[in-house]
Amino acid sequence: MSIPAELKYTKDHEWARVSGDTITVGITFHAQDQLGDVVFVELPKAGTVVRKGATFGVVESTKAVSDLYAPVSGKVIEVNEALADAPEQINKDPYGAAWMIKVEFSDAGELSSLMDAAAYQEYVSSSAP
């Protein structure tokens, strides 16, 4: 399983790449593996304010519909518009081409609540059926 060391993770299987005062958000390899073939993704518009732990979008596969949860609170400054027409990127390249939103976070303190790669690895193996 692929869990890049430089990223932060949520219990809902989003990843966050921190850069200055913004984070880039997507879903993990484990998440896409559990979902199976992703067929639809719904993302917020740039400018939307998101709240940590609240839903910011929806991802749908042939098996399930799943909410996307914001890792931190802040304002969406950029959205990966290309994903709407190519949702399969989420399966092919979850940490790269399938980034979803960039968020300018409002409280850097919230970052400390996210898991690092080792903790996420542990979380996934302990919660796997």
Add this chain to the structure above:
Amino acid sequence: MDITPPKKFPGRRGLVMREPVIFERSTPGRQGFSLGRDEFDGVPLNGLDSHLREDAPVLPEVSEPEAIRHFLRLSQWNYSIDTGIYPLGSCTMKFNPRINEEVARLPGWFFSHPLAPPEVMQGALELMWNLERYLAEISGFEAVTLQPAAGAHGELTALMMIRACLRERGQGQRKRVLIPDSAHGTNPASCTLNGYEAVELKTGPEGYVTAAAVAAAMDDTIAAIMMTNPNTLGVFEREIAEISRIVHERGGLVYCDGANMNSLMGMARPGDMGVDAMHFNLHKTFSTPHGGGGPGSGPVGVSHTLVPYLPGPRIEKDSSGRFLLNTDLPRSIGRVKAFLGQFGMFVRAYAYIRELGPDGLKLATQMAVLNANYVRAKLRPVWNLAWEAPSMHEAVFNDTHLKPTGCTTMDVAKRLIDYGFHPPTVYFPLIAPGALMIEPTETESKETLDLFVDAMNSISKEAFESPQLLKNAPHQSPVRRLDEARAARNPILTWQMEKAAR
């Protein structure tokens, strides 16, 4: 590697019947009807001239036998409850007793007109009046409306009543609804349609929602909780009475998704558990047909609290025993369905209830739970249970024991088709990864259940011995494995006429 399962299984291989869409069968000028050509000559157009179409619609041109053969051939591809076990969890695919169909076709019911005045439809009104009371008695509610056309429609109807009630109480700020993470997807959808927001409630470690979790989530923004009991894991919500007490005490109302009422019928009553409203699926619990043979029907039962808000008109009985339609209902949410609902389904459900009687209904429930637990016990040595809690009317397994083979729940479902069985519900509930949700219902005999279990266990063995057999399944169905991802990403939902041009 033998793609054909052993002979004891019903199997799927039959006559090969390739069949084009009916447009491809079309031959210009061929027809299967004879109407007088001058039927509309001389009919005045009264200003509609500009709407006259210039070209004839492109309809398939086939003879009568071609049309009959086309649709009959397609129908023979079908799998149905009349051809074999249909263990689709959460859907309750009961057999549709033929006596129901006989009764529903009695001319007095069949030809009754929805606009006929109450004076000439006393019998129909009496049947509905009685059915309302039977359903109320079975579920422990104060009153029942038969109007909603399906389960989700029933959910919405109940939420509309809850909203009306809260507004009257001056509690219109309550707009959030607690919904367990194991709920049917229709629950949050009904919430949203009602202008409410769904708030997810985590299922507890034992497979049911705890009263403590509800207490922690309740506040003065919560309008209601939507419970499914037993829930979609097939587990009884044992803390439901305490949950109802907490929600009521903190100003909310309790909705119950009645999709799984078939495991309570005759045994326990949601009304007694503190539930304020619940929909029934007549097409599940009360044996009326699903889908194509349908339509569905989703009556709603309510507690004393919600009676004033029931949709109208209400069927009432006057002192002389005559039935009438009362439209003077100032606090009602109004009509939610044209006419009085799916009348044909009411006749069938009524026949089912009268045919079985109180003891028969109870026995049906007991047999449904017994059958599910029989399958659970027989599959357990090979298959991994998603949850250990006792099962009611359905059992949820997963595909974890197949991990070393690379085969998944989807592969198992597809291979079951070769064995001649409709697959169970897969990948639902969402909180059970790789779920195989099996609901045999009371319809099936021990012999059928044994055959199904043997098929499941045989497929598990195949997965370890020749996984490609599963990966490439189905081998013997009219069409092989379909590309579901492509179908969802690029749906083509209409016949493209230009492509049909020859």
